[in-house]
Amino acid sequence: MASQAIQSHRAGAEIVNGDAICRKKSIELLGELGLPKGLLPLEDIEEFGYNRDTGFMWMVQRKKKIEHTFKKIKQTVSYAGEITAFVEKGKLKKIAGVKTKELMLWLSVVEVYVAEASPEKVTFKTGTGLSDTFDATAFALGE
Numbered sequence: 733m734a735s736q737a738i739q740s741h742r743a744g745a746e747i748v749n750g751d752a753i754c755r756k757k758s759i760e761l762l763g764e765l766g767l768p769k770g771l772l773p774l775e776d777i778e779e780f781g782y783n784r785d786t787g788f789m790w791m792v793q794r795k796k797k798i799e800h801t802f803k804k805i806k807q808t809v810s811y812a813g814e815i816t817a818f819v820e821k822g823k824l825k826k827i828a829g830v831k832t833k834e835l836m837l838w839l840s841v842v843e844v845y846v847a848e849a850s851p852e853k854v855t856f857k858t859g860t861g862l863s864d865t866f867d868a869t870a871f872a873l874g875e
Contacts, residue, residue, distance in 0.1 A: 737816055737828070738781065738790045745783035754780035758791060759873065766822045766846055768854060768871035773800045774811055782819075790816045804870035808833040809841070822846045832856065 748757050754777035759769045761782060772791065779792040792814050801808045812829035819825075823845040830841040843857040846868065854871060857863040 735814060735816070737788075738792075738814070741783045741786055741788040741790070742781065743783075744785055745781045745788070747779065747781040749779050751775075751777050754778070754791065757782070758789075761789060761819070765819055765824075766851065767824065767844065768846075768868045770871045770873040771824075771844065771854075772811070772815065774798065774815070787818045787820055788816065789819050790814065802866075802870050805866050807866070807870075810838060822848060822851075832858065834858075834862075 746757075748754055755774075757780045758772055758774070758777070762769050762771055774791055774793050775798055776794040777791055778794050780790070782789040793811070794813075796813045797810055799808055799810050810831040810833070815827070815829035817824040817827040823843065825843045825845075827842050827844065831838040832841055839858040839860055839862070841856050842859050845855055847853065847855070852868050853865050854868045855863055855865045
């Protein structure tokens, strides 16, 4: 069952179902935004939606959550069964459902962006106000 946030943005949204088409659409959207295409390495996606008018996007996985380690930067990220964000060129903001492991703590990732001045770098901001910048190649498809 989709959350209240998703329900409120369904009207007017482009919605697709099924892992293959959901993956394709999410990768296309990341590319369109100028973000690394491997940023959301989700598995078994059952729904992807994007409301261009509000800038709201969401992805729903069959599993409750998955963890993925980006090998080049040795960073483990946890993706909840439902991920939501508001998108704009070069940025995912007000992200819900994504956490990163720092030492022994899981911190919520609330924003991801690529600055126009340095498109080869990706910055992640947590709910605690901490941010970290990595080489964009670490988030290429298949990494």
